[in-house]
Amino acid sequence: xxxxxxxxxxxxxxxxxxxxxxxxxxxxxxxxxxxxxxxxxxxxxxxxxxxxxxxxxxxxxxxxxxxxxxxxxxxxxxxxxxxxxxxxxxxxxxxxxxxxxxxxxxxxxxxxxxxxxxxxxxxxxxxxxxxxxxxxxxxxxxxxxxxxxxxxxxxxxxxxxxxxxxxxxxxxxxxxxxxxxxxxxxxxxxxxxxxxxxxxxxxxxxxxxxxxxxxxxxxxxxxxxxxxxxxxxxxxxxxxxxxxxxxxxxxxxxxxxxxxxxxxxxxxxxxxxxxxxxxxxxxxxxxxxxxxxxxxxxxxxxxxx
Numbered sequence: 001x002x003x004x005x006x007x008x009x010x011x012x013x014x015x016x017x018x019x020x021x022x023x024x025x026x027x028x029x030x031x032x033x034x035x036x037x038x039x040x041x042x043x044x045x046x047x048x049x050x051x052x053x054x055x056x057x058x059x060x061x062x063x064x065x066x067x068x069x070x071x072x073x074x075x076x077x078x079x080x081x082x083x084x085x086x087x088x089x090x091x092x093x094x095x096x097x098x099x100x101x102x103x104x105x106x107x108x109x110x111x112x113x114x115x116x117x118x119x120x121x122x123x124x125x126x127x128x129x130x131x132x133x134x135x136x137x138x139x140x141x142x143x144x145x146x147x148x149x150x151x152x153x154x155x156x157x158x159x160x161x162x163x164x165x166x167x168x169x170x171x172x173x174x175x176x177x178x179x180x181x182x183x184x185x186x187x188x189x190x191x192x193x194x195x196x197x198x199x200x201x202x203x204x205x206x207x208x209x210x211x212x213x214x215x216x217x218x219x220x221x222x223x224x225x226x227x228x229x230x231x232x233x234x235x236x237x238x239x240x241x242x243x244x245x246x247x248x249x250x251x252x253x254x255x256x257x258x259x260x261x262x263x264x265x266x267x268x269x270x271x272x273x274x275x276x277x278x279x280x281x282x283x284x285x286x287x288x289x290x291x292x293x294x295x296x297x298x299x300x301x302x303x304x305x
């Protein structure tokens with residue numbers, strides 16, 4: 001019986017069908033990468049350096065900036081080098097490490113939005129106990145379970161992907177090691193991998209967005225019933241809803257484009273999947289910087305010094 005060798009080296013061939021036009025992608029993606037780095041670094045610096053911005057909400061915004069700053073670093077530099085110099089190779093170990101880091105950090109985008117919705121719930125519906133509820137010792141009951149959930153789910157589907165054999169093609173039609181893109185290259189049954197991947201989607205972003213939507217329905221209902229104006233707090237809610245809408249839209253388009261292949265070219269699916277990670281990193285700091293009054297004031301003061 002002939003031995004079957006499993007690939008341990010892969011080619012990231014995202015946008016490969018563009019051919020000679022592929023290097024021109026370097027410019028738009030490098031601009032987005034620089035915007036993401038500068039905007040999130042500025043937002044993080046302003047919140048950390050100004051004691052007046054050390055409120056629970058601003059700390060959570062700084063946490064989101066840290067996530068948005070870190071996420072592109074795991075795949076954009078390699079992607080840009082592949083556009084310019086055709087450096088597309090990656091080892092299986094490197095692929096699994098990149099997959100783990102990308103999916104783990106991306107999971108905390110929706111998790112942070114959950115924590116922000118809890119902050120708004122306590123601020124509007126329970127204002128008298130807001131500081132008590134948002135104090136770290138008490139808020140840990142919301143932090144620890146979600147952190148453990150994210151780590152367990154991502155560790156599970158990445159470790160399962162690492163046990164697969166890849167004896168057919170070693171070309172990933174992607175710019176980074178996306179879970180389903182790698183699983184589709186495997187030999188044999190991948191039913192468990194597909195099931196765990198879908199479970200991860202429903203238990204992380206979908207569950208988070210359901211919780212967020214429910215919390216905001218309660219918040220708006222509370223304001224309408226009580227007759228409170230809550231203008232400032234509701235203004236912050238609108239800011240979060242804008243961010244949530246952007247994140248949810250890009251996430252849904254990315255997931256659906258990868259599972260509904262009829263009529264969609266590979267390049268279109270890769271584009272949506274890449275923008276799912278990169279677009280919020282550019283969009284979020286601009287929204288928070290422009291719509292959060294205290295942060296906006298200090299950003300403008302920093303830029304005009």
